[in-house]
Amino acid sequence: MTREHAATLIGERFGDAQVEGEHPLVVTLPVGGWVSFAQFAKDTLGCRFFAFSTAVDWKEQGLEVVARVDNLDDRVAVLMKTRLGAGVSECPSLTPVYRGADWMERECYDLFGIRFDGHPDLRRILLSDDWEGHPLLKSYAVDTPHPPYR
Amino acid sequence: MPEWLIPFVASFIVLNVVIGIVTYVTLLERKFAARMQSRVGPYRVGPHGLLQPIADAVKLMMKEDVVPTAADRPVYNLAPVVFLLPCMLIFATIPFAPGLGVADLNIGVLFFLAVSSMEIVGLFMAGWGSNNKYALLSAMRAVNQVISYDLPFIFSALVPVLLAGSLRLSEIAGAQQGLWFVFYPVIGQLAFVAFIVSTVAAENRAPFDILEAESELVAGFRVEYSGMKFALIQLGEYAHILGASFLGALLFLGAWAGPGPDWMGPIWFLVKAMLVFLLVTWVRWSFVRIRVDQILALSWKALLPATLLLLVLTSIVVVWRTNGGA
Amino acid sequence: MSVAAPASRVEIDYAGGERLTMNMGPQHPSAHGVFRAILTLEGETVVGLDAVIGYLHRCHEKLAETLTYAQYPSIASKTDYVAAMTSEFAYVLAAERIGKIEVPRRAQYLRVIAAELQRVASHLLWLGTWCMDMGGALGGGATIFLYCIRERELILDLFESLVGARLLYGFYQVGGVRYDLPAGWAQTCRQTLDVIEQRIGEYERMLEDNPFFLARAQGVGVISRELAEDLGIAGPLLRGSGVAYDLRRAEPYSSYEDFEFPVPVESSGDCFARYRVRMAEFRQALSIVRQALDGLPEGPISSRPGLKSVAQIRIPKGETYARVEGARGEVGCYLLADGSAKPYRMKWRGASFSNLAVLPHIIPGHKVADVVAIMGSVDPVFGEVDR
Numbered sequence: 001m002t003r004e005h006a007a008t009l010i011g012e013r014f015g016d017a018q019v020e021g022e023h024p025l026v027v028t029l030p031v032g033g034w035v036s037f038a039q040f041a042k043d044t045l046g047c048r049f050f051a052f053s054t055a056v057d058w059k060e061q062g063l064e065v066v067a068r069v070d071n072l073d074d075r076v077a078v079l080m081k082t083r084l085g086a087g088v089s090e091c092p093s094l095t096p097v098y099r100g101a102d103w104m105e106r107e108c109y110d111l112f113g114i115r116f117d118g119h120p121d122l123r124r125i126l127l128s129d130d131w132e133g134h135p136l137l138k139s140y141a142v143d144t145p146h147p148p149y150r
Numbered sequence: 151m152p153e154w155l156i157p158f159v160a161s162f163i164v165l166n167v168v169i170g171i172v173t174y175v176t177l178l179e180r181k182f183a184a185r186m187q188s189r190v191g192p193y194r195v196g197p198h199g200l201l202q203p204i205a206d207a208v209k210l211m212m213k214e215d216v217v218p219t220a221a222d223r224p225v226y227n228l229a230p231v232v233f234l235l236p237c238m239l240i241f242a243t244i245p246f247a248p249g250l251g252v253a254d255l256n257i258g259v260l261f262f263l264a265v266s267s268m269e270i271v272g273l274f275m276a277g278w279g280s281n282n283k284y285a286l287l288s289a290m291r292a293v294n295q296v297i298s299y300d301l302p303f304i305f306s307a308l309v310p311v312l313l314a315g316s317l318r319l320s321e322i323a324g325a326q327q328g329l330w331f332v333f334y335p336v337i338g339q340l341a342f343v344a345f346i347v348s349t350v351a352a353e354n355r356a357p358f359d360i361l362e363a364e365s366e367l368v369a370g371f372r373v374e375y376s377g378m379k380f381a382l383i384q385l386g387e388y389a390h391i392l393g394a395s396f397l398g399a400l401l402f403l404g405a406w407a408g409p410g411p412d413w414m415g416p417i418w419f420l421v422k423a424m425l426v427f428l429l430v431t432w433v434r435w436s437f438v439r440i441r442v443d444q445i446l447a448l449s450w451k452a453l454l455p456a457t458l459l460l461l462v463l464t465s466i467v468v469v470w471r472t473n474g475g476a
Numbered sequence: 477m478s479v480a481a482p483a484s485r486v487e488i489d490y491a492g493g494e495r496l497t498m499n500m501g502p503q504h505p506s507a508h509g510v511f512r513a514i515l516t517l518e519g520e521t522v523v524g525l526d527a528v529i530g531y532l533h534r535c536h537e538k539l540a541e542t543l544t545y546a547q548y549p550s551i552a553s554k555t556d557y558v559a560a561m562t563s564e565f566a567y568v569l570a571a572e573r574i575g576k577i578e579v580p581r582r583a584q585y586l587r588v589i590a591a592e593l594q595r596v597a598s599h600l601l602w603l604g605t606w607c608m609d610m611g612g613a614l615g616g617g618a619t620i621f622l623y624c625i626r627e628r629e630l631i632l633d634l635f636e637s638l639v640g641a642r643l644l645y646g647f648y649q650v651g652g653v654r655y656d657l658p659a660g661w662a663q664t665c666r667q668t669l670d671v672i673e674q675r676i677g678e679y680e681r682m683l684e685d686n687p688f689f690l691a692r693a694q695g696v697g698v699i700s701r702e703l704a705e706d707l708g709i710a711g712p713l714l715r716g717s718g719v720a721y722d723l724r725r726a727e728p729y730s731s732y733e734d735f736e737f738p739v740p741v742e743s744s745g746d747c748f749a750r751y752r753v754r755m756a757e758f759r760q761a762l763s764i765v766r767q768a769l770d771g772l773p774e775g776p777i778s779s780r781p782g783l784k785s786v787a788q789i790r791i792p793k794g795e796t797y798a799r800v801e802g803a804r805g806e807v808g809c810y811l812l813a814d815g816s817a818k819p820y821r822m823k824w825r826g827a828s829f830s831n832l833a834v835l836p837h838i839i840p841g842h843k844v845a846d847v848v849a850i851m852g853s854v855d856p857v858f859g860e861v862d863r
Contacts, residue, residue: 049708051799052808052830056812066810098708099706099707100706125529126535126862127530135535135538136535136537136538142538142542187623283498286496356611357688360845366845366848435616436682436686437688437689438610438692440691441692443520
């Protein structure tokens, strides 16, 4: 599995995905293809190593979910991204495919408020249960005290 | 002095001497461990930290006595006493020199072993009465472990009994004035090793200290104790170890046998007991703790059959010798 | 944390077995920081574990959005405070990669020296605390712990004379490093390396000739290769599970391609395998430092002028994921720059966070005593888990 070969395979299988870069291959997908692409990356591309997943708040353009997986033997890496769209905070969960997504998505839920459908145990992980708001959203002010400020 | 007063005076003296020794044994262990770990140990209280045990005792007495709200109060309060009692009682039968002891029973060894295993009652009471999960787990482990290791402890202690042909401790000591049992060919060394291992385990010392196991169970059965009650438990534990060290010195190292005049006897005995104690301490500060199932397996699968076999071997040797062999 | 406070009673389940819920942490002698493991026990056997983290959460990622590229590196060291050099390294690498900033060769070598010494210091602390988990603070574990601390002290002394700080350094800067070696430092460093190498051998003999240690470490907490990759655990844990993957070799950064070093791999995946990998890494790191000292090029230590204001460094728009092989594995920094003096978004991939996620998968079925042994062998640093 070379990087070019991987890029070709992705292009054949996921026509609606944009592929850029070489290492990692940055693949931008629609939300619908999120889980099936992860499964494809794991099975076909051999990217079995789940590095991380996170999100980015693009303000009025909405949230973007990012995940990176690696093929440790052939040094192929895929950085997969999907835009959820303005005002949407629902995303399918990668946990059924990668068990490592479990805690990463809990963290994402905790800090961004993204609800991952299909996650077995979606609850706050870093902040306490009674925390209000999701701190990594750009709308969450840093310098004004928030209610559970302590 | 009236006749009836003598036992009281004798036990009063023994008790106080034992408490005094125990207090300083803690300092000995701390200094020894500090040397092993390339540090200095207690140094500030008195010259070379010699007053440290007294400072510790005063501190513990001054501390607030906290009782958990949900504790089973009678059991909780009684446990340190019940724990301390057998630990002190074991010194009753030990003769510190010919004719110098509280009671030289004709079943001395038996008494020692029986009373010494009574500590488990106090342990379990402490664990149960605290109403704490760590303490409860520790008490469960205690019962497992003490029962498993009392048997090898007893079997290895019976080897000198067979060799001396008596259960009376003073006679066992007397039988070694020529040859210490630890130097008895093969049997003596094996029995001594087995004795040390089972002592370490039966006294719940590291690496067998799964009851205390502060990295898992915080402090085990005594996690909820503070102040004087904690001091009593600690005192009992060290008294027990000291008692076992004296027993080891008596059974294997010839008790008061040594060069010099007769009055040196008790000093030699103390020195030997301290050697046994330091051996146990040395083991403690160099091994990692082993797991509860491994501890039980070691006892039931290795130590128990081995000591049993050794006992049989010893009896064969003894019978062969009394019937005119060698 | 939605699991309510653990039941304070013994529950009897329908299968007839008695189950006990027990809290290990957040205040616990072997919690390695603040970590709460809610254990469900059946006798001595653990049947379930819920890990509660976040007690040390400071939201470094939000903090990074409010601090400039010049300010944040010294804050980055507060994520993994046991190996503070690592996270600084990852952050400046990310910034340099987006900004296409060249780093002088001497600075690269100095970075390698600091990072490898840090690995040795971190592994020493790991060995000490792990043995203390297994041996107890009042037993043989404490002996190893104090020996290890003694050696770690030597490395901290080196850092102190290099940077002026002993725990959190601020040594790395975008474009280079902050300080050059003081006079005589290389000589002291070489002596320290020799001392440590000899002591490492002593520990190995002390531990591996000890049947109790082997009984506690071998066959305990086995992580399969498949589980390791699926969870994204990295570093010595991954190599202990049979994957020969080391970022310094796979994607050399900061001139790592100049050095000769083996990548230790063990296949059994248990605590003992992880121990072996780390012991081999001690020697590997010492040898890399020696090679770097031998081949240290002359030249400037930074490609940027001295800092005049905190907002001096501006990074063009772009995104990258820079990662370094830290003492605990892949420490990654996902950085999105928007052209200003501060990042738009920064994500830490804490190696300990991913590594710790393995606990609920491997602990059930082990005894209570193994929980601390396994946790110690994972080597989590909670500053990095909670960030």
